[in-house]
Amino acid sequence: MINPKKLSALLCCGILVLQIALFSQEKSNFVDSELYEYINDGSWCWFQDERAVVDSVKEKLVIGTANMKSGVDLIIFDINAKSVENTQRFGGLAYNDDHNSPGMLVAPNGNYLALWAHHYEAGFTRYSVYDGNSWSAEKHFSWKVPHLNTTNLKACYSNVYSMTKEKRLYNFGRVYNRAPNFCYSDDNGNSWKYGGQITTNKQGGYTKGYYKYWGNGVDRIDIVLTEKHPREGGKETGTSIYHGYISDRKMYDSKGKVLDNDIYDRSKMPTDKEFTKVFANGTKVNGVAMYRCWQHDIVRYDD
DSSP: OOOHHHHHHHHHHHHHHHHHHHHHHHHHOHHHHHHHHHHTTOBOOTTSBOSEEEETTTTEEEEEEEETTTEEEEEEEETTTTEEEEEEEEOOOSSOOGGGOOEEEEOTTSOEEEEEOOTTBSSEEEEEEEOSSOBOOOEEEEOOOTTSOOTTOOBEEEEEEEETTTTEEEEEEEOGGGSEEEEEESSTTSSOEEEEEOOOOSOOSSOSOOEEEEEOSSSOEEEEEOSSOTTGGGSOOOBOEEEEEEETTEEEETTOOEEESOTTOTTOOOOGGGSEEEEOTTOEETTEEOOBOOOOOOOOOOO
């Protein structure tokens, strides 16, 4: 049997060690101690990117989150000073939702961009531009295009990337036909124009697939996608994962085969089956079959 006095002393020593460890962590972990109070009610959804970016020139960490006050929070963290430099909160959304979280970008001119849309916003994307001193008032880009059917026009998600070769910014979201559409900017994100719909399929349910993006910042944007929601209508459904990329305003599969000669022209929109399948529904991993695939992230290296 353990001596109660020895047990008490042991517990006291353990608590003291834990307190010292926590104190040391609090003093050394600047991100945790400095940022926590600003993002302790923040959330992210899988399908907005980038959710946090690093300005390697000014050495700043720029973060965007959805908050529990029906809005978004934007935080600029000074890496050298190890402190929060700027915070901005935008509200006005109908309800709390992780889908509200913004896509972030350091624009070629050094400005910071944040773009966000409510979970099926009524046809527009909200955005703000940080010019080095302050975030602009909330701006709106309307996805409404006169010659397109605007019935049930809803916007969701923001994925914003730079193509310096084209001197153009791209923002991808789920808009027309519950499929991936994009808008673009030629003035570092101050204004936007509708571009086109990049894919389609015969899926008539909740969505025409889920998409993750990654750009090299120069001349290429990679995409991984699924055919649909892996639990369409609450039912177990099989989904696979596919890959392709955009370059020179064209869509390609993984091996460089052209799937669409002009992503701005809606006359040809590739289906999911035309992309390169990289993980098939039913693939066995350690003897267990994988069925309801959902991609988490993507990055491409030079090799």
